[in-house]
Structure formats: structure tokens, C-alpha cells
Amino acid sequence: MEAIREVDPEGSISLVAEEAFPSYSRPMISERLSLEADHAKIAYRQGDYWKAQRVDAYLGRRAVKLDFEARAAELDDGSRLGFERLLLATGGRSIVPRMEGVEKRGFFTFTRLSDAEVLSEAVEAARSVVVVGGGLIGVGVAEALVKRGLQVTIVELKERLLSLLLDAEASRIMEDAIRAAGVLIITGRSAQRVLGREGDEATVGGVALDNGAQFSCDLVVVAIGVMPRTELVAGTPVKTRRGILVDRYMETSVPGVYAAGDVAEAFDFIQGDDRVLALWPVAHLQGRIAGYNMASYRREYPGGTAMSALSYFAVPVISVGLTQPEKPEGYEFLVRRGPGPRDYGKLVLRDGRIVGLILVGAIERAGLYFALMKERVDVSGLKERLLSDEFGLASFPEALRGKLMG
Amino acid sequence: MKRIYPLEERCMGCGLCEVYCTQEHSQTKDLVKAFRREYPRPFSRVRVERDRPVSFAVQCRQCEDAPCVLACLSGAMYVDEWTGLVSHDAARCIGCWTCIMVCAYGAVRINPQTGKAVAKCDLCPELKVPACVANCPNEALTLQEATA
Numbered sequence: 001m002e003a004i005r006e007v008d009p010e011g012s013i014s015l016v017a018e019e020a021f022p023s024y025s026r027p028m029i030s031e032r033l034s035l036e037a038d039h040a041k042i043a044y045r046q047g048d049y050w051k052a053q054r055v056d057a058y059l060g061r062r063a064v065k066l067d068f069e070a071r072a073a074e075l076d077d078g079s080r081l082g083f084e085r086l087l088l089a090t091g092g093r094s095i096v097p098r099m100e101g102v103e104k105r106g107f108f109t110f111t112r113l114s115d116a117e118v119l120s121e122a123v124e125a126a127r128s129v130v131v132v133g134g135g136l137i138g139v140g141v142a143e144a145l146v147k148r149g150l151q152v153t154i155v156e157l158k159e160r161l162l163s164l165l166l167d168a169e170a171s172r173i174m175e176d177a178i179r180a181a182g183v184l185i186i187t188g189r190s191a192q193r194v195l196g197r198e199g200d201e202a203t204v205g206g207v208a209l210d211n212g213a214q215f216s217c218d219l220v221v222v223a224i225g226v227m228p229r230t231e232l233v234a235g236t237p238v239k240t241r242r243g244i245l246v247d248r249y250m251e252t253s254v255p256g257v258y259a260a261g262d263v264a265e266a267f268d269f270i271q272g273d274d275r276v277l278a279l280w281p282v283a284h285l286q287g288r289i290a291g292y293n294m295a296s297y298r299r300e301y302p303g304g305t306a307m308s309a310l311s312y313f314a315v316p317v318i319s320v321g322l323t324q325p326e327k328p329e330g331y332e333f334l335v336r337r338g339p340g341p342r343d344y345g346k347l348v349l350r351d352g353r354i355v356g357l358i359l360v361g362a363i364e365r366a367g368l369y370f371a372l373m374k375e376r377v378d379v380s381g382l383k384e385r386l387l388s389d390e391f392g393l394a395s396f397p398e399a400l401r402g403k404l405m406g
Numbered sequence: 407m408k409r410i411y412p413l414e415e416r417c418m419g420c421g422l423c424e425v426y427c428t429q430e431h432s433q434t435k436d437l438v439k440a441f442r443r444e445y446p447r448p449f450s451r452v453r454v455e456r457d458r459p460v461s462f463a464v465q466c467r468q469c470e471d472a473p474c475v476l477a478c479l480s481g482a483m484y485v486d487e488w489t490g491l492v493s494h495d496a497a498r499c500i501g502c503w504t505c506i507m508v509c510a511y512g513a514v515r516i517n518p519q520t521g522k523a524v525a526k527c528d529l530c531p532e533l534k535v536p537a538c539v540a541n542c543p544n545e546a547l548t549l550q551e552a553t554a
Contacts, residue, residue, distance in 0.1 A: 025479055025480050025481065027479045027502070028479060028480055028500060031500055036500070037500070041480070041498060043481075044480075044481050045481065046481075280477075280479050280504070281476070281477035281479075281504055281508065284476055284477065285476060285477075288476070307507060307508075309502055309503040309504040309506065309507040310502070310503075311501050311502055311503055316503055316516070318503065318506070318507050320507065363503060363506060363507075363516075364506060364512060364515050364516060365512050366503075366506055366507050366512075367506060367507060367508055367509035367510050367511065367512050367514075368510065368511075368512050370507060370508060370510065371510035374510075390456075390457060391457075392455040392456070392457060392512070393455040393462075393464055393511065393512070394455040394456055394457035394460040394461055394462065395457040395460075401414075401460075404467075404510055404511065405411070405412065405414075405462070405464075405467075406409075406411065406467070406552075406553060
């Protein structure tokens with residue numbers, strides 16, 4: 001929307017959003033849950049933003065049908081909105097595992113602000129919680145609930161936490177920090193049933209794992225990922241795979257129809273293919289690119305890649321790109337340990353170029369490696385020094401230095 | 407909009423820019439007091455990059471389409487409407503470190519005083535010429551209109 005307005009201050013823009021809140025920072029719903037952020041702080045833009053941008057905002061309303069022939073969207077109240085260009089930014093929906101008892105009171109997912117608000121209220125009367133899923137969201141929820149004073153158990157299907165972002169060594173550093181905060185971590189197990197309470201089957205009383213073990217708890221939060229919400233384009237000419245397929249201009253297979261964010265399947269410059277990356281900075285960039293192109297200012301999406309910066313349980317972590325190739329052949333791994341017990345660094349190289357990065361603890365130079373990744377710089381000659389204290393911008397090849405420093 | 411440019415061939419790597427930056431961002435603005443008596447201890451927003459014989463000072467480059475602003479999760483990193491500077495609102499910052507991840511210059515750092523928010527060059531709003539530029543003994547830092 002901001003990108004459209006940069007190019008086109010005049011054209012009419014309508015926004016239809018199912019959530020009735022003003023625009024907010026989705027990653028910050030953990031801060032809402034921990035009570036570190038209120039509504040004012042979680043607001044992504046200040047004031048009466050949509051009005052200031054001259055956007056007709058239909059908040060709390062849902063588009064139910066798209067008519068690409070007539071170029072119109074039908075809303076849940078039966079009204080129709082015409083369009084010349086359309087952006088699909090419908091995001092993702094929490095994946096709910098197939099297990100018994102998910103309808104019980106005290107069972108939650110965690111994707112929207114409203115999820116955080118109802119969970120936050122339930123926390124008031126709770127003492128213990130089982131978090132199903134030990135990825136980015138699960139660990140974030142766990143931290144927030146520790147801050148709220150709950151006894152937290154994390155159940156993760158894989159052998160270790162944050163397994164998509166981190167290698168075994170980095171996972172271990174995080175797990176140690178999480179355990180030190182009093183969290184019980186159970187890995188290699190799945191939750192199979194949500195149990196009821198004694199005398200109150202409709203309310204959560206515990207969780208049963210696949211090995212038969214049972215844990216009593218007052219709340220269950222499931223955070224095992226999100227699925228792109230493609231239902232609006234099901235059965236339409238808009239092509240989908242996991243998400244909605246887009247080209248480098250964020251345009252879908254239907255001309256004039258764009259997609260961006262957690263619903264889009266777009267170019268990954270490290271993996272070299274298209275994939276869904278449900279990450280805020282990626283979504284933001286895609287949205288801007290889509291906006292420019294919708295306003296007929298042609299700009300190409302440079303591509304994104306998996307990129308996460310975390311600060312859970314007081315351990316700074318940055319993970320970018322391909323951190324754990326399926327087969328190690330053809331890859332080189334540079335590792336640095338220390339100076340502190342929680343400092344760890346790893347670079348993954350392919351054909352002399354950095355394709356993956358993990359930093360734990362000392363993270364302040366992460367952007368330099370990210371720049372080398374994006375620029376696809378051959379770092380073969382720098383390998384010995386890449387992770388040393390001495391390595392910095394002054395070590396960059398002269399041409400890149402010149403380009404960066406202007 | 408102005409930007410600080412380092413002159414690589416002039417930089418001796420002495421680190422005085424870091425010293426004066428630290429002083430300017432201290433409470434007392436007195437070097438000795440700042441280093442010895444202030445708590446939390448003040449810190450520098452500029453860093454001398456050294457890989458002999460190359461050295462130059464780096465602070466926020468005031469990027470156009472600044473990646474830190476675009477990637478910021480909370481909206482704490484923003485372009486100030488009046489000054490045009492890439493600015494940071496510590497009260498809104500949640501310390502997620504996404505800006506650190508995307509800054510090619512390593513110019514955003516974890517605020518060592520709080521550990522909960524980031525800090526960066528602010529071009530010394532109280533001075534006509536930023537402290538690092540004014541005090542560089544070999545004129546290796548210049549303040550100029552941004553060229554790109």
C-alpha cells in the first residue's frame with residue numbers, strides 16, 4: 001500500500017481484512033502475550049493510518065469470492081468491490097494437528113492477535129501449559145508464558161528444538177537456555193490427545209503423547225506452523241502449489257492479480273527455486289514489490305530466503321539461508337566456538353559462496369555475511385578469516401567495498 | 407540529506423572517531439568522566455574497520471530504502487519525516503535483532519546499556535558537524551550531501 005502511494009497518490013485503494021484490528025505487527029503477538037506490548041506498541045503504523053493514506057478499509061470483513069471475469073470481489077455481507085488490480089495477501093492459517101480433544105476449552109493456536117488475546121486471558125487462571133511445536137513460534141510462545149509465570153512444557157516431534165533454523169550444536173545452546181528458565185523440553189515425541197479435566201471433559205486437563213506418557217496441564221497451545229490461505233483462489237485460474245505462485249513481479253498466473261506474504265510462493269535466491277517463506281521481512285519486501293508493480297512502476301523482486309533473528313530466553317540468534325543441506329557433499333562448513341559458552345558461529349559455503357549462516361550469542365556482524373550472501377561474493381580466499389574477530393568490511397573485496405561505501 | 411563518507415586512503419585507523427562518538431553520546435560529555443564514572447557506560451556508534459593496510463570508519467550509511475527500516479518487526483526503525491534520517495525509537499524496539507541481520511555495514515548494534523534495544527548513528531543532532539567528522543585528525547571523514 002505504501003509502495004502504491006509512493007507511485008500513485010491518487011488512485012483509489014480498498015482494503016479488506018478479516019481481522020478488525022488496525023494494522024499490527026504479527027511477530028509481536030508474543031510480546032502481547034507476555035504483556036510487554038500493549039495495543040499501542042503492537043500497532044505497526046500510528047494513528048488513523050488507513051484514513052491518512054486514503055484507503056477505504058473494510059476491517060472485520062471477509063472476501064468470500066473472486067470474480068476474475070468481472071474483476072470484482074464479493075464480501076461476506078454480499079456487497080461487491082470492483083478492482084483493476086488485486087493483491088492477495090491472505091497470509092497463513094495455523095495448522096491444527098489431527099488429534100482428539102482440540103475442541104476443548106483451553107486449547108489454542110497462535111497466529112493472530114486475537115489468538116494472543118484470548119490466550120492471554122486464559123493465562124490468568126492457569127498454572128501450566130503444554131506447547132506443541134518447538135519451532136520459532138513455539139519457542140516464542142513458551143518464553144512469553146514463562147514470563148507470565150506458567151510452568152511450561154514444550155513437545156517437539158523432531159529430535160531437537162528450532163531444527164529448521166539451527167544445527168545440532170546451536171539447538172543445544174538454545175535448549176540449555178530454555179531449560180535454565182525452567183521449561184521442560186520433550187523432543188522426538190508427538191502429542192496425540194488433548195485430555196479433559198476430571199469431572200469436566202470439555203476443559204483441557206492434560207496431554208497424552210504417542211508413547212503413552214501423560215502430562216497434566218491447564219492449557220495447550222499448538223504452534224506447528226502455518227499453511228498458506230489459498231482457499232479464495234481454489235478452482236480459479238490462479239495457480240497454486242503450496243502457496244500462490246508468483247513471478248518476479250509478484251504477479252500470479254492471472255494478469256493484474258498479485259500475491260505477497262505468507263500466502264505467496266516466491267523466488268528464494270539461495271535455494272534457486274520458489275517457496276513459501278512465512279517471515280515478516282520477506283513479506284514486507286514482497287508487499288512493497290507487489291505495490292510498485294500494481295501501480296505500474298516495474299520493479300523486480302530480488303528474491304528472499306529463510307531469515308530469522310531471534311532473541312528468546314536472552315540468547316540472540318540469527319539464521320539465514322541454507323543452514324543444513326540435506327546432503328553435505330559439495331558444501332563446506334566453517335565453525336567458530338566461543339569466546340563465551342553461548343557464542344557459536346557457522347557458515348555454509350557452496351562453490352566458494354556463503355549460502356547459510358548461523359550465529360548464536362555474538363551476532364552483531366551478521367549483516368556483513370548477509371551482504372556477502374546476497375551479493376554472491378566468492379569468499380574462497382577469505383575462508384580462514386571469515387569467522388575471526390579481525391574479519392570485517394575492510395576485508396571485503398575492493399570492488400564490493402567501493403559499491404557499499406559509495 | 408547528508409551522509410558521512412570515509413576516505414579509506416586517509417584513515418590511519420587511530421580510533422579517535424570511536425572515542426569522540428562515545429563522548430558525544432555520554433551523559434557528561436566529558437571523556438574522562440564518561441569512561442570512568444558513568445554507568446551505564448556510554449558506547450560508540452561508529453566503528454573503525456581494520457584489515458591492514460586497509461582501514462576506514464563506518465557508521466550508519468543512511469541507506470535509501472533502508473533494509474533495517476523495511477525489515478523492522480515493530481516499526482521502531484523509521485525514516486524521520488523532518489530530518490530524512492534513518493532513526494530509531496528505543497521505546498518501540500523489541501530487540502528482535504532483525505535490523506542487525508540485514509545491515510550490510512554492521513552499523514546497528516545491540517545497545518550494551520540495556521541489551522534490549524538497538525542503537526545506531528544519529529549524526530549527532532546537537533552538533534553542527536558530527537563528533538567523529540569534526541575530530542578526525544587526518545580529515546578521513548567528511549559530511550556531504552548523499553550522492554546516491
